[in-house]
Amino acid sequence: MTTKKLQSVEKALRLLKLFSSGKRELRVSEMIGQLGYHKSSLQRLISTLVAEGFLERSPDNAAHYRLGVETLLLGNAAKENLDLRGVAKPYLLDLAQKTRETVHLSVTDDFRVYYLDKIDSSQSIRIITQVGQRIPIHSSSMGKSIMAHMQSDELEQGISKHGLPPLTQNTITTRTGLDKELERIRKRGCAYDNEEWHVGVKCVAAPIFDENGNAVAAVSCSGPAQRFTEQTLPGLAKNVKEAARAISRRLGYRTMNK
DSSP: OHHHHHHHHHHHHHHHHGGGGSOSOEEHHHHHHHHOOOHHHHHHHHHHHHHTTSEEEOSSOTTEEEEOHHHHHHHHHHHHTOOHHHHHHHHHHHHHHHHOSEEEEEEEETTEEEEEEEEOOSSSSOOOOOTTOEEEGGGSHHHHHHHTTSOHHHHHHHHHHHOOOOSSTTSOOSHHHHHHHHHHHHHHSOEEEESSSSTTEEEEEEEEEOTTSOEEEEEEEEEEGGGSOTTTHHHHHHHHHHHHHHHHHHTTOOOOOO
16 A cells, blocks of 8 residues: 555656646646556556646646646745755865865955865865855856846946956956856866966866856866866866756756856
8 A cells, every 4th residue: 555655646746747848738648658657547646647747638728738836836945945055065075085175155345256075185285265155256167157148238237337357377267258258168068267367376167057057156176287287187177067067957957058
């Protein structure tokens, strides 16, 4: 009896998950085609979910079903419980273990990068930063990875207000240079800091997206320039992008083509 109940729950959850793939409404025939359930069994599941408020008939087409208000209430409750630092922590620890470099989680604040969390490198020679520290957005890989996905008006306003001041001889200080850099970042999915914030420090970062596809944060690996070479950078970038994708998925992002 217990097994049958668990199977029913599993079937109902699989049915609800069909709507997470971007389909707002589904016909019974589409559900059968994707799940392989017998029609009578599926109709019982649908009736139960409709009665409990997890599904409802479309007002435009009675043959179509869509998610009900109860799923919205549950989703809002889950979203309120999603703390970015808490969600990201295991992935930051994993990234630090894989790379043995200093790992940061950052957001932006008034066109600056704000260090939200940090895992120190396990190596004796490492960079010194602090949680809560702020640095100019255009000088860091984390900042540039978020800038690459900003709305154009937000980008324009930030640059107009703060400019692109030099911090080292490698800092990008022209709009033409920045635009080219942001295009490269969008294509490869990660950003590099080539001693643009601090001489002797290099970094690779990738953006973290929320459920709406907005770049809301970034994750990075940072370390002494001598360890961030042409040989080591591809592996570091791969690990950083994997961590960013994993955190994005936990935040509800589903289209991993950025």
